Amino acid sequence: MSGIIEVKNLGFSYSAQSTILKELGFEVMPSEFLAIAGPNGAGKTTLLNLLCGLLSPKTGSIKIDGADIKSYSVKKLSQKVAVVRQEFVPVFDFTVEETVTMARIPYLGTFGFEGKADKEIVAEAIEMTDVGQFASRPLAQLSSGERQRVFIARALAQNTAILLLDEPTSFLDLKHQVGIYDLLKRMQIEKAKTIIAVTHDINLAAQYCDQVLLLGADNSYRIGKAKDVFSAEEIEKVFGVRTFVGTIGQEKFFIPLGEFAKDSGTITTNLKEGQQAQSQ
Amino acid sequence: MAEISAAKKLAVKVSICLAVLAATMFLCTMVGTQNISLEKVFAGPGKAPGENIDYEIFIGVRLPRVILAALVGAALACSGVVLQAILRNPLADPYILGISSGAGLGVITAVLSGVSWTFLGGSPIAVFAFAGALITVWLVWCIGRFTGKTQVTSLLLSGVVVNAFFSAVIMFLTSIAKSEQVYSTIFWLMGNITEKSLSVLWVSTICILAGIIGLFSISHRLNALTFGEEEAKGLGVDTAKTRVVAFGLAAFITAIAVSLSGLIGFVGLIVPHGIRLVFGPDHRQMLPVSAIIGGTFLVIADTVARTIVAPAQLPVGVITAIAGGPFFLILLAKYSRKISWLK
Numbered sequence: 001m002s003g004i005i006e007v008k009n010l011g012f013s014y015s016a017q018s019t020i021l022k023e024l025g026f027e028v029m030p031s032e033f034l035a036i037a038g039p040n041g042a043g044k045t046t047l048l049n050l051l052c053g054l055l056s057p058k059t060g061s062i063k064i065d066g067a068d069i070k071s072y073s074v075k076k077l078s079q080k081v082a083v084v085r086q087e088f089v090p091v092f093d094f095t096v097e098e099t100v101t102m103a104r105i106p107y108l109g110t111f112g113f114e115g116k117a118d119k120e121i122v123a124e125a126i127e128m129t130d131v132g133q134f135a136s137r138p139l140a141q142l143s144s145g146e147r148q149r150v151f152i153a154r155a156l157a158q159n160t161a162i163l164l165l166d167e168p169t170s171f172l173d174l175k176h177q178v179g180i181y182d183l184l185k186r187m188q189i190e191k192a193k194t195i196i197a198v199t200h201d202i203n204l205a206a207q208y209c210d211q212v213l214l215l216g217a218d219n220s221y222r223i224g225k226a227k228d229v230f231s232a233e234e235i236e237k238v239f240g241v242r243t244f245v246g247t248i249g250q251e252k253f254f255i256p257l258g259e260f261a262k263d264s265g266t267i268t269t270n271l272k273e274g275q276q277a278q279s280q
Numbered sequence: 281m282a283e284i285s286a287a288k289k290l291a292v293k294v295s296i297c298l299a300v301l302a303a304t305m306f307l308c309t310m311v312g313t314q315n316i317s318l319e320k321v322f323a324g325p326g327k328a329p330g331e332n333i334d335y336e337i338f339i340g341v342r343l344p345r346v347i348l349a350a351l352v353g354a355a356l357a358c359s360g361v362v363l364q365a366i367l368r369n370p371l372a373d374p375y376i377l378g379i380s381s382g383a384g385l386g387v388i389t390a391v392l393s394g395v396s397w398t399f400l401g402g403s404p405i406a407v408f409a410f411a412g413a414l415i416t417v418w419l420v421w422c423i424g425r426f427t428g429k430t431q432v433t434s435l436l437l438s439g440v441v442v443n444a445f446f447s448a449v450i451m452f453l454t455s456i457a458k459s460e461q462v463y464s465t466i467f468w469l470m471g472n473i474t475e476k477s478l479s480v481l482w483v484s485t486i487c488i489l490a491g492i493i494g495l496f497s498i499s500h501r502l503n504a505l506t507f508g509e510e511e512a513k514g515l516g517v518d519t520a521k522t523r524v525v526a527f528g529l530a531a532f533i534t535a536i537a538v539s540l541s542g543l544i545g546f547v548g549l550i551v552p553h554g555i556r557l558v559f560g561p562d563h564r565q566m567l568p569v570s571a572i573i574g575g576t577f578l579v580i581a582d583t584v585a586r587t588i589v590a591p592a593q594l595p596v597g598v599i600t601a602i603a604g605g606p607f608f609l610i611l612l613a614k615y616s617r618k619i620s621w622l623k
Contacts, residue, residue, distance in 0.1 A: 054513060078516030085510060091368045092506050092561035105504055106516030112500025112564060113287040158515070 002066065003027035004161060004194050005051065009060035012046055020046050022219035023060070028211070030161070031192045033185070035205035035226075038215030039239050044198040047215070048164050051196065052083045065161065078106040082155035084165040087147040093138035096131055096150050097122070103157035125157035128190075129183060145176030152183060156191070163187070165197040169204065177201070181208045202230055202254050214238060227252055290565055297572040304576045305350060308583040309342045313590040344481050348540060349473050349582040349596070350575035351481075353547055355488045355537035357574025360548030361555075361566050362495055362530040365502040366523050367432055374534040374548035377439035377527075378416040381446035383538040386412020387468050388453045391461045405468060406480075410539035416442060417531040431523070432509075471544035471597025473582045484536055491533035492571050498522055499563040506561070544597045546604035547574055554611050577604075 005028040012021045020043040028034050036044045049055040050062060053069055062069040064080055072080070082103070094102075103125070104118040114122070126132045129149045139147055148168060155163050165184070169177040181204050187193045199205050205212055206226035213223045214230070216238045222229050230252060235243045244255040310316065316334040325339075326332035359374035367376070390408035420442050424435035454462050476484075501522045504512040512519050534548075551574040555566050578596070581603060585596040 049510075052514060054510060074513055074518045075516040078514060081514075083510075083514040085514075090507050091370065092365075092556065094503070094506075094561055098503075098560070098562060102504055102507075102515055105500055108500055110497050112497075113285070113290075115285075 004030045004065055005196075006063040007051075007060070008063075010047075010050065010057050010062065011059035012043070012050060012055065013058055019219060021050075021215075024221055025060075026213060026221075026223045028194055028196065030194055031188060032211060033188050033195045033209045034197075034211045034213060035209040036196065036198045036213045036215065037200070037202055037205055039217050042215040042217050042238075044215060045166055048083070048166050048196070048198055052081050052164055053077045075106050078158065078160070080160050081162045081164060082158040082160040084148075084151045084155045084163070084168055086167055086170060087144055087151055089140050089147070093140060095136050095138055096142070096153075097126070097135040099139060099150055100126055100131070100153045100157050103154045103159075106158065121159055122157045125153045128156060128187070129153035144171045145173070145179070148172065148176075148180060149183070152180070152187075156187060156193075161192075162194045162196070165195070167198050167200065169199070169201060177204060184208070202226075202235070206230060206252050206254070230254065286564070290568070293559070293565065294568050294572065297569055297576075301350065301572050301576045301579075304579050305346050308579050309338055309346050311583055311587060312337070312342060313587065341475060344478065345473060345475050345582070345586075346579055347481060347485070348476055349579045351484055351488050352473065352537045352541045352544065353551075353574040353576070353578025354492065354571040355533040355574075356544060356548040356578075357551040357555075357570040358492050358495055358567055359530040359534040359537075361552040361563065361570045362502065362526050363548075364552055365506050365563060366526050366530075367436060368506055368508065369432075369436065370553070371549075372436075373545075374530070374537075375443075375543065375545075377435065377531070378420045378442040378446065379413045379531065379534050379538060380543050381443045381450065382416025382419075383409040383413040383535070383543070384450050384465075384469055385416070385446050385453075386410070387542075388450055388457070388465050391465050392453060392457055405464075406539040409468075409542075410535050413535035413538050414531060416446065417527075417535070421527065467595065468542040470595035471542045471600070472595045473541045473544075473578075473585075476540065480540070484540055487536055488533050491529045491536075492567065494529045495526065496564070496567050498525055499567050502526060502563040503561075506563075542595075542597070544578070544600055546600045547578055550604045550608045551577060554608065557611050 007027070008025050010021055010024040011019065013019045024047070036047060038044050046055065050057055051064075051069075053072065053074070056070065064072065064077070069077070090099075101114060101118070101122050104114050104122065105112070107118065108114065126135060129152055131146065131149050131153050134142060134146065139150060142150065152165075152168070155165075163184075168184070169180050172180065184195055184197065185208050188195050197205075197209070209226060211223060212226045212229045213221060214234065215221050222234065227250070230245070232243055232245045235241065235245075235254065239256075242257040244257055246253050246255070310318070314333075314337055316337055320332055320334035321338045323332060323335065325335050330336070356374050360372070363372040363374060363376060364370055369376075386408035387405050389412070390404045395404045395408075420435065420439045423438035423442070424431060427434045427438060454465060457465070501512070501517045504515045504517045505519065505522060505526075507515075509519050512522075537544075552566065552570050555570045555573060559565055559569060578600070581599040582596045584603070585594045585599045588594060588599075
């Protein structure tokens with residue numbers, strides 16, 4: 001089986017002086033959940049913008065569903081790839097329902113009115129993301145977490161095979177961070193979505209994603225399963241931060257150790273019987 | 281109850297608004313310094329000119345003027361809706377990108393040069409205003425594209441700069457002009473609807489309606505554009521093409537409105553806001569409803585302008601400013617809790 005996204009020798013730079021991405025290559029299989037991690041300036045959002053066609057590769061190629069991304073029109077691409085950017089408040093007061101309904105724009109004719117089928121898809125997306133309770137409220141009256149769910153609902157209603165997210169949990173508290181990743185995982189399992197999320201949270205990435213792409217600031221990269229990519233040495237090399245790496249069962253967890261961190265080496269856990277926390 | 285589709289809901293709203301516009305136009309055509317009888321109007325034209333004066337006033341004088349007011353109001357309101365959307369700025373109005381100063385410069389050039397020819401029945405002032413408006417908008421567009429990648433900001437800035445520069449040129453030309461020339465320029469700048477020939481009315485009606493229909497056909501893409509360039513592209517909108525079409529059509533209908541009636545303020549700013557407050561920001565709804573309500577508003581304003589100090593007439597721009605401000609404040613007070621950009 002070939003990947004739904006195939007990236008080969010990808011290179012990109014905003015100016016001749018600085019190269020953001022260099023000879024990047026990876027493949028994402030259908031219904032796979034990939035996290036893109038890395039320090040600020042490593043090119044995570046740039047890569048996301050390349051994958052959604054907002055930027056064009058300087059070198060190399062990106063294939064979406066077997067065809068070069070440059071062969072897609074804006075409209076056709078938006079029927080394959082939906083993007084959720086960091087949440088924001090729009091200038092005008094569109095309601096939640098109006099915002100989610102905009103997902104159907106790529107499928108509308110000249111005068112742009114939704115049909116019955118479009119409405120059903122929107123209703124289903126609203127239900128799955130649990131935003132129906134505030135469907136008639138303007139986005140400005142929602143909390144950041146609620147707004148992010150609305151944008152995810154819109155991406156779901158766009159009915160694309162691929163879903164790209166740019167730091168979907170920044171500005172959210174712990175409960176909402178987990179809530180968003182639970183929702184994404186459900187979309188991956190129930191709707192067979194291929195999901196790529198840029199994230200700064202390597203714990204969430206390790207817990208929820210099938211693969212991790214770790215971009216370094218020096219144009220290096222590693223891709224693989226989180227347990228293989230995220231090691232204490234690799235994290236220190238890429239992020240420049242000492243990190244405690246532990247495991248719970250099969251899963252790793254990470255605690256960054258700053259200058260003032262107490263490095264006692266003892267961890268107290270409230271794990272259930274049978275589970276063990278081990279330091280690496 | 282079966283769910284009513286968005287298109288049907290809109291059709292109902294538009295029909296109600298059209299009925300209000302038609303009723304307003306009819307009533308305003310009946311109102312004026314000369315009382316006219318409806319019976320005589322329906323009796324049709326007399327055998328000889330001057331035999332049925334009521335009919336001639338209704339059909340020949342007031343009706344064209346009322347239609348003209350409705351057209352200008354519709355064009356300005358639609359243009360305001362579109363510019364606020366593509367510039368993502370609630371303070372944008374049809375004149376924000378230099379149309380007013382460009383048209384003004386055209387008018388003062390026509391007045392000072394003393395040209396007397398006409399084009400498609402339009403006076404030289406109208407033709408120069410139209411040309412001045414479109415050339416200026418084109419200039420602003422070119423400067424905006426040339427100076428910046430964030431096109432919205434650079435467009436706004438180049439509009440402000442060109443407006444300021446042309447206004448200075450207008451002031452200079454006004455200062456060296458003779459008093460009667462200055463008077464006709466200032467009267468035009470205040471916004472003034474006067475009777476126009478039928479050929480002008482026909483051409484303008486076709487152009488403005490075509491422009492509004494063109495804008496309506498991209499109104500769902502305007503919704504996405506208000507979320508920003510990246511979001512709109514993600515929703516499958518060809519942002520560059522949509523912006524060019526929206527900007528071009530908005531400039532075109534504004535230039536026609538300006539060449540017909542001078543600079544009438546407030547309609548293009550207040551009507552879109554009023555409609556957005558009451559009906560919500562969906563442009564598929566805002567465009568047609570704003571067009572009709574903008575037309576209705578200007579028909580009423582023009583009727584007041586021609587009757588309040590009869591037999592003299594006030595420039596309609598004065599009435600729209602005086603009436604529009606308080607009307608908008610009432611709407612704002614009623615709906616302000618709903619709008620986030622005020623918070």
